[in-house]
Each structure stands twice: as structure tokens, then as C-alpha cells.
Amino acid sequence: MNIKRFILIPFLIISTIASSLTLEQIKQWDKVELHLHLGGAYPKEYLRSIATDQQMALLEQELEKIHNGVDYEEAFPIFELIGRIVNTEEKVKDGLIALCRWLEADHVIYAEIRTGLKDMGQGEEHYLQTLLEGIRDGETEWFTPRLLLSLRRFSTVEQAKRTVDLAIKYQAEGVVGIDISGISTLGNIRPLFPELLRAKAAGLGITVHLGESPNENDQLEILETLRPHRIGHAVFLTEEAKEWLKIHPIPAEMCLTSALKVKMIEKPHWHPALSHYALRDMPYSVCTDDPLIFNVTLSDEYALLYSTGVIDADKLYEVCCASQFQAFDQSFRQKPN
Numbered sequence: 001m002n003i004k005r006f007i008l009i010p011f012l013i014i015s016t017i018a019s020s021l022t023l024e025q026i027k028q029w030d031k032v033e034l035h036l037h038l039g040g041a042y043p044k045e046y047l048r049s050i051a052t053d054q055q056m057a058l059l060e061q062e063l064e065k066i067h068n069g070v071d072y073e074e075a076f077p078i079f080e081l082i083g084r085i086v087n088t089e090e091k092v093k094d095g096l097i098a099l100c101r102w103l104e105a106d107h108v109i110y111a112e113i114r115t116g117l118k119d120m121g122q123g124e125e126h127y128l129q130t131l132l133e134g135i136r137d138g139e140t141e142w143f144t145p146r147l148l149l150s151l152r153r154f155s156t157v158e159q160a161k162r163t164v165d166l167a168i169k170y171q172a173e174g175v176v177g178i179d180i181s182g183i184s185t186l187g188n189i190r191p192l193f194p195e196l197l198r199a200k201a202a203g204l205g206i207t208v209h210l211g212e213s214p215n216e217n218d219q220l221e222i223l224e225t226l227r228p229h230r231i232g233h234a235v236f237l238t239e240e241a242k243e244w245l246k247i248h249p250i251p252a253e254m255c256l257t258s259a260l261k262v263k264m265i266e267k268p269h270w271h272p273a274l275s276h277y278a279l280r281d282m283p284y285s286v287c288t289d290d291p292l293i294f295n296v297t298l299s300d301e302y303a304l305l306y307s308t309g310v311i312d313a314d315k316l317y318e319v320c321c322a323s324q325f326q327a328f329d330q331s332f333r334q335k336p337n
């Protein structure tokens, strides 16, 4: 046998498989979703089952607007509309279970679902207990949901203290971390540092939306003081934040469609973790942020990243496997997936 052919044919077969990676193939991968806001993730079918016709029409109109691209701050009012549709604890719980089924159908095996505590009439603790019932009911042999409790940069110290107290109290029942989200230029996060450090000392994961806006002026301080376990988005990082991240490689939660739709980046391969040479070795996971609002599945996000051509199929699969180790709760890895 011709030795060149012997080497070349298997190589061609492998590279053809790799280069023709399809969405269907990606769907079969065991994936983890580390950045998803409950309020932006309810399956649309679920919302249709509980919304009035007028609410649904308004929702479709807002979704269309975002689909065509909006400025970062223009994307936020839709959450109020969704809040008016999902307006009881029972609906939140049913929506959370519907979301778990939707994620599982995309072969997501573990999801950290983040949400801010609300008082829907029976207090924040009761609301959290309802969420915990939702994730208990949403868990299967193949799928593990966990909760992150969200704060914003403008949350009061009292709010932060209540949230951290409850997160610690219900840590063994599925709360695995704290998220800082909301419009990243609104408010001052500094007074919240002691509460966030208390959560961290108690073993909770900390993730902060960082680099969503070029106008953030607290990036280095957040990184140095909190040393968060992960950062959300990581698009508009200051030079000093980038320098810090080169020495402390904290994983980024990359949400490409979200970044495109709210005009953080114009092309997917412009994401700094893919394009900026200094951050090219930055660990990252692939996430959806708000799958309802951006009309994406996690598999779609992987396919989008693959379509940039910046990484090949092997590297994409490596990113997928490595992101499992970035999860705040590792117990799902013992399941017989």
C-alpha cells in the first residue's frame, strides 16, 4: 500500500468530519449552561400558555425589536413585561420546570439558573423556597439545575445581606452562587463587597457581569477585591483589567448572540477572548444569557462560535468539556450521564 495514501486518507476522513460539524452533532454533546437569567429564559410556549393575547402581542413586538438589534440599555425594559406575565410564585415555578425540560431537550446536563429574589406577596424566602421546589422537580437523572441569586450594582447593603443570608441558608438545597447583573453602569458595587466576600467565604461561587459597557469604571477594583470565580461577558475590558486577567485567568462566560444583539460587538469573532491576542488563552464557557430574548439554544451558540472559524471542531469540543469544570457545583459529574 502506498504509504502516503495510508496516512492521508484517515487524515482526510477525520478533517472532513471535523470541518462538517453540524448543529445536530453539537446537540448530542453533554453541555453545561453557566450564564442564563430566569427572567430572560422562560420557554416562549410556556409564556403563551399563561399570557393574555395583548401581552403576547407586546412581547412579540419587543422580541422583534431586539432581534433587529438594540443598544445595550434598550434591551432591559422587556424584563418588566415578562415579569407582568409571570406574576405569581406558581407561574415562576411552572416556568422554571418548563425551562429545565427545554434545556434538557438540547442535551444540557447542568445549568446554573440565575435570578433576583422577589417578593410576590409571601416574602423573599418563600419565593426562594418555590424556586428550590422548581429545581427539585426539574432535576432528572440526566439534568441537574442549580440556582444563583442575582444582585445588582445598585442593590442596597440590606438587600445584599438578605440575599447572602438566604443563599447560605439554602446552599445545601441548590443555591450555589451569587451573580451581579443588571445595567453595569448603574449604581456603586463597592458597599456590597463585604457581603459578597462573606458569600465567597461561605463557599458560594461569585460571578460578576464585567465588560458589558465601555463606561464601567470599577473593573480592576472588582477583580482585585472580589477575585470572582467567573466573569460575565468580558467584552469591554479596560487595559488594566486585561493585564490583571493575564495573570489571574478567571473564566469568562461568553454570550455571543447577546453581545451581537445589544451591539457590544459587530462580528462574533470580535469577542476579545477570540480576537485579542492577550486574552486568547482566557478560559471561557459558551452561554446564552437570555435564550428567550435572543432566540437561541446553547447548541446554537456553539454553532455560532464554530462558524467564526477561529476554533476548529476539536477545540470547540475541548471548550465544551472544560466548561464542566467551571461549574460551581461539581456533583453532577458523578451522575451516570
Ligand code: IMP
Binding pocket: 037, 038, 039, 040, 079, 114, 115, 116, 150, 181, 182, 183, 184, 209, 212, 258, 289, 290
Ligand atoms: P430575573 O433576575 O430572573 O428577573 O432575570 C431578569 C434580570 O436579569 C433583568 O432584570 C436584568 O437585571 C438581568 N439581566 C438579564 N440579562 C442581562 C444582561 O445581559 N446583562 C445584565 N443583566 C441582565
Ligand code: ZN
Binding pocket: 035, 037, 181, 209, 232, 289
Ligand atoms: Zn447576563
